[in-house]
Amino acid sequence: MPALPDSRLAPRAFLRALYDAAVQRALPGQVLAAHLPPPPHGRTVVVGAGKAGGAMAAALDAAWPAEAPLSGLVVTRYEHVPPAYRARGGRIEVVEAAHPVPDAAGRAAAARIATLVQGLGPDDLVLALVSGGGSALLSLPAPGLTLEDKQAVNRALLLSGASIVEMNCVRKHLSAIKGGRLAALAAPARVCSLLISDVPGDDPGVIASGPTVPDATSCADALAICRRYAIELPPAARAGLESGAFETPKPGDPRFAGHAVELIATPQQSLEAAAALAREAGVEAHVLSDEIEGESREVGKVHAALARAVARRGHPFAKPCVLLSGGETTVTVRTKGGRGGRAGEFLLGCALALQGEPGVHVLAADTDGIDGVESNAGAIVTPDTLARAAAAGLKPAERLDRHDSFPLFEALGDLVVTGPSYTNVNDFRALLIV
Template structure:
């Protein structure tokens, strides 16, 4: 299939770049080289994340038919690949809530913890871990209730804390994250296959690192809670204060002999999009796969760079596309709006561009869901602000209210893809022609 002409159809061209980025991270295309051989005993597949369903389906398809295979993987509601759901595979898939955990996630996590125990050195645990697993794999630490975890999770999501900070707190308030799943599975060999959705690809941050050592401490988690003024229930504060909620550290015997592979990363997806753009005659520049910060502010910075390219041909010549990834944040100041990080980025970008001719932008989450709405993201064109004004829409007000979804919906500029069955986080592309 030919790539759309970026000058004739910028919107379709940007969508093609997004699709290339997503495809590069689909488990069915990347998991095979990382699968270990079947063990002498049985193979137990355990996992959690937005890509969990597709990862399980890929493993099941590739694993020898005559080799024992069973297990349980939890993914987000609506993220089980339809073909696997109808085929009745060897690995059980269950669905739970994201980003705020629910009872289904707690029950799944408890079952996974139970399955991990009682294994021997001839068995193999294959852990399938991807972004979103932190909320989906919710097993509260002793003395905490699910309601406590839900309240803390909501507060973290509204606080503006980075993903690393959020997951530091989450793993210390969990009975299964922060390396505790590995401790439960020992002495069975453990092979972790990870799809990264975090800046820096730190395995300890992806899904709060259920199978890897945790270098952070209870004191770190407590400091984060204080920094963002989170109201902790007494049991959580006591567990962190006393160190009772401490996680397994590097060097712990439970990690001996573990193997770990990052099978898909944000950088790889950005490079796939860049390759497609260059093949279409458009130079591509990958700015970074680790961009963090307030979404609207990141949008302004991207807009400033695109303006410099459009007006002065610096630091890059046009035509070109600017690509970036990472995980921005939205600090909620006005509740009730509808929209996610991508929409917030694009509003900030559009307002800063002020209709700059020749600049088009797409921002979307590679899991197909921007926040909790049904869109992956949206697009911005040189006439976005003019079309909004013609409809009586106020982009600056929508940005202040965190209400990007209705505005882009009214403009017909939402990007709706449905679940992608993978997750390497934010994807942003600015085309300057």
């Protein structure tokens, strides 16, 4: 591991090094090859979707025997194809589409992927490369629905404050390819799913809305979620859910017999990698949880309360230490037009609750390198964040109410900008108390 800067003298660099270690642990090039099955007697077809899709395709192409046939198609987010693979190409085609709201390119890619897996036999193998973001990128509307229908529901879900589990329950029931339907189309071929988890609990049925695994949720569940969050459904979507016509394949379905599911990178593994690096530098690290959910600003307040207890009373942990957490928080958008994502919202809530607590520095960022739809992965809060904001005429509380964290942290020079990381194990938060 690289040498860390002294946490007392360079907290920003220290926290950034922890974030980088977390991302490094989840890079497909580091972890994918160990999970590959042997080549089959028949064909090997690669399909996939997600923000890590391009890097997963590149890692698979490099690790798969040169003499073994390999072909397929993977869809990833715009600008998320590793430059080296984009330049040289390979045996697996990688196309790009929109995230978090699906577009026509994603629909076209999903239709091609559905066609690729059909007509295979029992000696053939489908390698499914699945990572976070696949729900939007692999968008093939259920019969009777249009892409515009899917876009409208997706936008409403993103603004509603629904959890990722709830959002993906609705998404899979309005899809012709998610919720296990992709694997069902591939029968009788064997399917091996290689997953990078971006969801609390690492449920394969939630990651990218589970295109290759059976679905335990129901149309009734999807309807209940839409009622809970006042999601307006297009008439065809409501009819399909109410009639059960959009029901997904369930556990026990024989079409999934013999299939394999491999989690090749998870949020917990990335948090543990960051913790190991901190301890190597002589700073005790405590992983709070990799499954934290809830409203981002409220989660920020809770983290701030814990950091204050450590800073003031040495309880429940002694300082110096770093507190680490992951998961996927939510933002219920009440005022449109703000610029910022979950990490920025968490940090503003945390900064306001800390009120300049001495010795507490915080980094929050998304491991895919993009916080929401802005150019940053996240940002950093320091003991003087509120004072510097006041001196610049910025009002953090008002910014938080407008969901407008990005301009504030940009003005303070506190953004964490990494560019696409080519992986995705979701939220990363580190609170350093010295």
